[in-house]
Amino acid sequence: MKMHNADETCGTAQAAMVLGDWWNVLVxxxxxxxxxxxxxxxxxxxxxxxxxxxRLGRLVAHGVLNRSLYQRRPVRYEYLxxxxxxxxxxxxxxxxxxxxxxxLGDGDPGAAVADGGAVHARVxxxxxxxxxxxxxxxxxxxxxxxxxxxxxxxxxLFTFPGADPDEPADDPDGPDPERADRAPDGPDREGxxxxxxxxxxxxxxxAARARGVRIVGVSTQLPHEQRALVRAGxxxxxxxxxxxxxxxxxxxxxxxxxxxxxxxxxxxxxxxAARTVRHVLFPVDDIEGAxxxxxxxxxxxxxPA
Numbered sequence: 035m036k037m038h039n040a041d042e043t044c045g046t047a048q049a050a051m052v053l054g055d056w057w058n059v060l061v062x063x064x065x066x067x068x069x070x071x072x073x074x075x076x077x078x079x080x081x082x083x084x085x086x087x088x089r090l091g092r093l094v095a096h097g098v099l100n101r102s103l104y105q106r107r108p109v110r111y112e113y114l115x116x117x118x119x120x121x122x123x124x125x126x127x128x129x130x131x132x133x134x135x136x137x138l139g140d141g142d143p144g145a146a147v148a149d150g151g152a153v154h155a156r157v158x159x160x161x162x163x164x165x166x167x168x169x170x171x172x173x174x175x176x177x178x179x180x181x182x183x184x185x186x187x188x189x190x191l192f193t194f195p196g197a198d199p200d201e202p203a204d205d206p207d208g209p210d211p212e213r214a215d216r217a218p219d220g221p222d223r224e225g226x227x228x229x230x231x232x233x234x235x236x237x238x239x240x241a242a243r244a245r246g247v248r249i250v251g252v253s254t255q256l257p258h259e260q261r262a263l264v265r266a267g268x269x270x271x272x273x274x275x276x277x278x279x280x281x282x283x284x285x286x287x288x289x290x291x292x293x294x295x296x297x298x299x300x301x302x303x304x305x306x307a308a309r310t311v312r313h314v315l316f317p318v319d320d321i322e323g324a325x326x327x328x329x330x331x332x333x334x335x336x337x338p339a
Contacts, residue, residue, distance in 0.1 A: 052096045054089075057081060061089050062119070063126055065099065066283035068166030070112045098122065120278070127279035127296055131289055143290045147299065147317050153288045157301060157316045165191075165309045166284050171252065171274035174261035179274055181281060182309050187246035187336030189305040190235070190328050193276075193287060193298040196253045197229035199266040231300070231318075232267055234325040239270045247332045252276050254289070254297055288316075302328040306335045 041047040053059060057079070064078045076086050090113055093099040098119040101111045115122075135143050138152040147153045165182050173179040182189050235242075235249050242249055249271040253260070260273040276282055276298065282289055288299040302324055304313035313331045318324045 052098065054092065057085065057089050058093060059126075059129070061086070061093065062098070062122060063283070063286075065113055065115060065119070066123060066126060066280075067286070068164075068169075068284060070114055071104075071110065072113075075113070093119075120280075123279045123283050124296070127282045127289060128291075130283075130286060131291060131296060134288060135290070147288060149317075154316065156286060157288060158314050160285060160303065160311045161314050163311055165305055165311065167309070169281065169284060171276055171281060172257045173272055173274055174257055174264050176257045179272055181250060181252075181274065182305055183248060184307070186248035187307055188312075188332040189248045189250060190242070190332045191250050191252065191303040191305055192231055192235070192325075192328070193252045193281075193301055194229050194231055195292070195297040195300065196255045196259070196295075197232070197263055199259075199262040229263070230321050231325055232263065232269055232271075232273075234322060235271055236267060236269050238325070238329055242329055242332070243270075245333050246336045247329065250274060252281055252298065254279070254282070254295060304328055304331045304335060 053062075060079050060081075061075060064075050067078075069075050069078050072083075072086070072090070075081075075090075076083055079086065081089070090099065090101075094101050094113070096118075097116055099113045100116050100119075102114055104110055104112050134153050135141060169181045170178040171181060181191065232251060235251070239249060251269075251271060251273045252275075253273070254276050255263075256277050257275045260275050263269065264273055274281075279289075279296070281287065282296075282298065285303075287301070289296045290299060291297070299316075300318040300321070301314065301316040302318060303311050303315075306312050312335050313328070315324045315328055
């Protein structure tokens with residue numbers, strides 16, 4: 035719905051009129067996190083029921099949210115993103131990155147991530163929370179793949195900034211620093227480096243699978259870029275694309291901008307069969323050690339009580 039009391043030709047002004055005040059942004063943040071019912075939204079935001087009802091009505095009227103009936107007696111609705119609402123997820127992710135760096139931090143992208151920092155606390159607070167039901171991301175072929183599946187006893191969910199399948203794995207000097215942040219857009223190459231955690235999880239995959247542990251990697255690279263990594267590294271585990279920032283906003287994952295793209299920070303979550311995050315490994319400084327530890331924790335979750 036176009037607003038006429040702002041610059042009619044300015045998209046920024048029109049978007050600001052739709053989003054309104056900060057409460058609307060917090061409503062969208064919580065819907066992205068899977069809190070789609072009125073009572074859950076009220077509890078998470080701490081907003082009065084009257085004011086929350088007004089904010090939801092405005093977002094529905096502007097085509098950002100859709101109201102969906104889930105109970106008839108008494109009447110209850112869920113508030114779900116429309117296509118226009120889903121298109122706001124990159125904005126929410128960018129706002130979080132900006133807030134992490136410039137409001138919670140001092141401009142240093144690593145400051146808030148450090149032990150005792152705000153981002154460190156937020157990520158570790160994921161322990162005991164649930165991955166939202168029905169959360170899917172595009173797989174290497176573009177198909178929707180569940181982030182957590184019911185047939186796995188435990189899931190090791192790891193995020194990584196991305197990797198270039200054009201970078202040779204056997205380069206004795208390591209990756210070229212001038213190419214380190216470049217998004218992979220070239221053809222597949224034999225011997226390419228699919229990122230160190232992917233190699234380590236690839237090698238551990240047969241034993242993990244035998245114990246009912248599922249391994250899933252996520253980055254903000256596009257599906258065809260993930261497909262190139264899977265092929266280059268002969269990876270048995272799926273790599274999912276969060277280019278739309280669905281998982282980033284659902285779990286409020288840390289990310290930082292590099293080479294024009296918002297890239298996920300390395301972390302590992304161990305999720306049980308009930309979708310509950312049991313363990314958080316963050317920050318990941320020792321990749322080999324973190325991979326080994328996450329697999330041990332996942333195997334412990336997968337064992338019968």
